[in-house]
Amino acid sequence: xxxxxxxxxxxxxxxxxxxxxxxxxxxxxxxxxxxxxxxxxxxxxxxxxxxxxxxxxxxxxxxxxxxxxxxxxxxxxxxxxxxxxxxxxxxxxxxxxxxxxxxxxxxxxxxxxxxxxxxxxxxxxxxxxxxxxxxxxxxxxxxxxxxxxxxxxxxxxxxxxxxxxxxxxxxxxxxxxxxxxxxxxxxxxxxxxxxxxxxxxxxxx
Amino acid sequence: xxxxxxxxxxxxxxxxxxxxxxxxxxxxxxxxxxxxxxxxxxxxxxxxxxxxxxxxxxxxxxxxxxxxxxxxxxxxxxxxxxxxxxxxxxxxxxxxxxxxxxxxxxxxxxxxxxxxxxxxxxxxxxxxxxxxxxxxxxxxxxxxxxxxxxxxxxxxxxxxxxxxxxxxxxxxxxxxxxxxxxxxxxxxxxxxxxxxxxxxxxxxx
Numbered sequence: 001x002x003x004x005x006x007x008x009x010x011x012x013x014x015x016x017x018x019x020x021x022x023x024x025x026x027x028x029x030x031x032x033x034x035x036x037x038x039x040x041x042x043x044x045x046x047x048x049x050x051x052x053x054x055x056x057x058x059x060x061x062x063x064x065x066x067x068x069x070x071x072x073x074x075x076x077x078x079x080x081x082x083x084x085x086x087x088x089x090x091x092x093x094x095x096x097x098x099x100x101x102x103x104x105x106x107x108x109x110x111x112x113x114x115x116x117x118x119x120x121x122x123x124x125x126x127x128x129x130x131x132x133x134x135x136x137x138x139x140x141x142x143x144x145x146x147x148x149x150x151x152x153x154x155x156x157x158x159x160x161x162x163x164x165x166x167x168x169x170x171x172x173x174x175x176x177x178x179x180x181x182x183x184x185x186x187x188x189x190x191x192x193x194x195x196x197x198x199x200x201x202x203x204x205x
Numbered sequence: 206x207x208x209x210x211x212x213x214x215x216x217x218x219x220x221x222x223x224x225x226x227x228x229x230x231x232x233x234x235x236x237x238x239x240x241x242x243x244x245x246x247x248x249x250x251x252x253x254x255x256x257x258x259x260x261x262x263x264x265x266x267x268x269x270x271x272x273x274x275x276x277x278x279x280x281x282x283x284x285x286x287x288x289x290x291x292x293x294x295x296x297x298x299x300x301x302x303x304x305x306x307x308x309x310x311x312x313x314x315x316x317x318x319x320x321x322x323x324x325x326x327x328x329x330x331x332x333x334x335x336x337x338x339x340x341x342x343x344x345x346x347x348x349x350x351x352x353x354x355x356x357x358x359x360x361x362x363x364x365x366x367x368x369x370x371x372x373x374x375x376x377x378x379x380x381x382x383x384x385x386x387x388x389x390x391x392x393x394x395x396x397x398x399x400x401x402x403x404x405x406x407x408x409x410x
Contacts, residue, residue: 006407009406076402084401092303099397148401172404178245188403192377195377200350203287
């Protein structure tokens with residue numbers, strides 16, 4: 001399980017999402033080439049990934065969606081709720097909290113951190129907000145291993161180091177800056193400004 | 206200029222951002238290996254990219270930051286303001302508008318679209334909001350070629366097709382769904398739920 005690569009995990013997440021959607025539509029079986037098309041991967045890649053998690057379908061009926069969902073979930077998802085923290089409760093931070101509130105059963109944003117006294121000790125989008133000074137104490141108390149950074153660029157590195165000291169192992173970073181952290185910490189950058197610049201560039205061509 | 210690959214454009218955007226930051230710090234020259242380190246690429250890659258846009262530094266003093274900024278901007282940035290539309294003015298849409306409001310000189314979110322009558326014909330974060338029915342008319346009138354999709358999953362494909370008909374050539378898609386569009390339309394997906402699942406997975410290992 002610990003051996004899955006970043007790309008494999010990403011693809012399994014996509015399959016899981018597509019399968020959930022198919023199940024909601026009332027479908028109970030799907031062929032590998034159909035699921036591959038929905039997920040935007042080659043059928044060979046899909047079959048390889050699915051065999052890798054120890055599931056196989058029937059040649060006649062394809063994959064059984066409910067069983068495949070269970071197999072992927074067993075690999076990917078935590079069996080118990082995983083607590084996540086968010087640092088920075090500005091416009092973006094609040095939108096992220098609202099976006100995730102009640103969205104996932106297994107992942108929950110349980111603590112927010114900000115330096116603004118107006119936000120501290122309040123519940124925002126179902127999440128209690130603490131002072132930045134409480135990062136280490138609260139993360140350890142709630143066994144939080146993953147965090148979202150939604151602070152301005154200039155504060156991000158400092159916050160990332162605080163999170164690292166607090167035992168955080170995975171960071172989703174919205175600040176447009178490359179964080180310098182030990183290799184043991186997994187970082188995903190979502191740089192909205194950079195992405196919009198790229199889209200704008202290709203839209204002009 | 207139209208020949209730059211997606212990866213090259215992405216790296217040039219990162220160099221541009223790092224150089225702006227250096228300039229703000231009062232630095233006027235930088236060596237390629239230093240800039241490469243800040244940008245998280247190899248020095249060879251950086252020199253290749255910079256030669257590709259027709260700029261070269263001095264072996265003794267490195268790159269002249271102000272000149273390099275001009276060279277990159279000439280390649281990447283529109284010389285006039287580029288208008289962008291956003292569809293979906295919910296929590297996430299409003300956060301995106303607030304995030305970009307006044308942030309970029311050359312890229313401006315000029316029109317918002319929603320189906321909620323409470324939002325239509327109002328100015329939100331400096332951006333006028335129209336009915337979904339006006340997408341084609343407004344995009345053509347303002348010569349909008351790039352758009353942001355921040356609607357729920359089930360509406361995203363329909364909106365993407367409307368944008369395509371309205372002449373949009375680049376889309377930044379926040380809906381967790383793979384859009385099916387002609388190859389001529391450039392799409393960047395920012396799937397926050399998928400990203401958080403990945404971060405949570407690796408944080409558990």
